[in-house]
Amino acid sequence: MNPEPVFAALPLAAVEAMTGEDRVPGFVVHLPVAIADLDEALRFAYTLARSLAMIAGVEPAGTTVSAEDAQHLRHWVFCDRIMPDRRRCAHRADHDGPCSAPNERAPSRPG
Ligand SMILES: [Zn+2]
Numbered sequence: 001m002n003p004e005p006v007f008a009a010l011p012l013a014a015v016e017a018m019t020g021e022d023r024v025p026g027f028v029v030h031l032p033v034a035i036a037d038l039d040e041a042l043r044f045a046y047t048l049a050r051s052l053a054m055i056a057g058v059e060p061a062g063t064t065v066s067a068e069d070a071q072h073l074r075h076w077v078f079c080d081r082i083m084p085d086r087r088r089c090a091h092r093a094d095h096d097g098p099c100s101a102p103n104e105r106a107p108s109r110p111g
Helices: 012-019 038-051
Strands: 064-067 070-076
Touching: 038 064
Parallel strands: none
Antiparallel strands: 064 070
16 A cells, blocks of 8 residues: 555645634644655554644644655645545545544544
């Protein structure tokens, strides 16, 4: 499972959700990890992002992974779809089935 790098333009709803008047401009933290395999790095990022989800201002669903020497080629960790209430889908980027918001219990998936 190697998801395609992120190249596609975001849907209009996603842009509006990220640039709304109530959105506070912030920063992105890049955290190098010594993992050689993309799938393993995606799993690590998924677990790490979920562990930080309760911290105010952290946006786990926006987590991406890239090779250290190709940081312009980002792989989404979570599904990038914006829900009607402007939250992002909490499932992994390549999930099966319908999207669901973070407070809706996502089915667990091995791996
Ligand atoms: Zn989804």
